[in-house]
Amino acid sequence: MRASIFYRIAAVLLLLFAAGHTLGFRQSDPAWGVDALLASMRSIHFDVQGFNRSYWDLFEAAGFSVGVFYLFAAILAWQLGGLPAASLALLRGTLWAFALCFAGITVVSWRYLFILPIAFSIVITICLAAAAWLSAKPVTIAPSR
Numbered sequence: 001m002r003a004s005i006f007y008r009i010a011a012v013l014l015l016l017f018a019a020g021h022t023l024g025f026r027q028s029d030p031a032w033g034v035d036a037l038l039a040s041m042r043s044i045h046f047d048v049q050g051f052n053r054s055y056w057d058l059f060e061a062a063g064f065s066v067g068v069f070y071l072f073a074a075i076l077a078w079q080l081g082g083l084p085a086a087s088l089a090l091l092r093g094t095l096w097a098f099a100l101c102f103a104g105i106t107v108v109s110w111r112y113l114f115i116l117p118i119a120f121s122i123v124i125t126i127c128l129a130a131a132a133w134l135s136a137k138p139v140t141i142a143p144s145r
Contacts, residue, residue, distance in 0.1 A: 007081030022067035
């Protein structure tokens with residue numbers, strides 16, 4: 001398989017991950033018994049560097065920031081999937097850093113989250129690592145005439 005296929009698969013998964021995270025991170029099930037906690041997070045305000053905020057504001061900022069990051073990662077993966085092999089070979093360090101970033105997200109997901117983000121993180125990490133591996137293969141460039 002070619003690296004571009006793995007980057008395109010990762011891009012689609014990242015887009016789904018971004019949408020799911022952005023739409024779902026503020027959801028809670030009454031069975032969890034966290035209504036009082038969430039109400040407290042929303043109602044207690046404090047001043048931070050001249051701004052009046054609540055813990056809910058900080059929670060939302062973190063959640064939306066993750067969604068924006070996943071969207072950026074999806075765009076980056078899609079663009080990497082469109083690059084020629086010779087260009088990818090020149091970006092080896094960046095490609096491996098991208099894969100390692102998602103390996104880190106996989107570890108965090110495994111430790112703190114649940115099956116859906118864990119599964120997405122694992123598959124995205126595998127795709128990015130496979131693409132980085134395939135991108136490191138030597139590319140033969142035809143001599144110019």
